[in-house]
Amino acid sequence: GTVTQTLNYDYKPKSMTTGEYEFIAGLFKKGVIQPIQNMDMGVGEFSKMLERSKLGPKGRGIKTLADTSAYMFGLVENANRITAALAFYRSAQKPSLRKKFTVFAKSTRQGHLDFDSLNQEEFAQLMGEIGVEKTQFYMGKENRPIVFRGPILGVVTQFQTFLWQMVGTYTLAMRQAVGSRIPSSIQGEERAIAKKLARKQLGL
Numbered sequence: 001g002t003v004t005q006t007l008n009y010d011y012k013p014k015s016m017t018t019g020e021y022e023f024i025a026g027l028f029k030k031g032v033i034q035p036i037q038n039m040d041m042g043v044g045e046f047s048k049m050l051e052r053s054k055l056g057p058k059g060r061g062i063k064t065l066a067d068t069s070a071y072m073f074g075l076v077e078n079a080n081r082i083t084a085a086l087a088f089y090r091s092a093q094k095p096s097l098r099k100k101f102t103v104f105a106k107s108t109r110q111g112h113l114d115f116d117s118l119n120q121e122e123f124a125q126l127m128g129e130i131g132v133e134k135t136q137f138y139m140g141k142e143n144r145p146i147v148f149r150g151p152i153l154g155v156v157t158q159f160q161t162f163l164w165q166m167v168g169t170y171t172l173a174m175r176q177a178v179g180s181r182i183p184s185s186i187q188g189e190e191r192a193i194a195k196k197l198a199r200k201q202l203g204l
Helices: 018-030 044-053 055-092 095-105 118-137 160-177 187-201
Strands: none
Touching: 018 055, 044 187, 055 095, 055 118, 095 118
16 A cells, blocks of 8 residues: 655754755655665674674673764764755755856756756755755765675775765866866856865865
8 A cells, every 4th residue: 555654843943944844854755864874884784793792791882882873973964964955955045046056056967957947946955955965975885885885894984985975076176177078058157166166175
């Protein structure tokens, strides 16, 4: 049968509008703002391995430490993703910024979409989702080498995906700042935005 869920508005923070709350709930349902990388990194398997071990109290102590660390990491990651989504969503609702957001979005994997066909709410929601991907990244199994998965290596290499995706962001900003392979239709404005981003990244 069909499973339906009702959104509980009792949990809506006073600082959020109803539309923003529904937008965030939609992203959670899609997995965009869930700290799912904890499961993909193998933290759960590492915890189970300790539970099955014969270390006794020491094993339980290490398990508690590992579970607490995973929970705190996931909590912060979830907060970061929600913050990024709301920041992009709220900013993209301003008609005066739509052109700049369109230029930004054309350099992402969603750049093939027809942004002009979207109304302001649809456009803002898409920018919110893109904003999470471009600032918080996706650190799931899709971009994690098999050799770096599992209960041990998954924990040891947990931050490597974020590191290399950040390097990729820096590289893209620098490449666009010098005008490498930028479509002529968006070259001028995108180069200006990329230069500002590059200067901030370099602390200039």
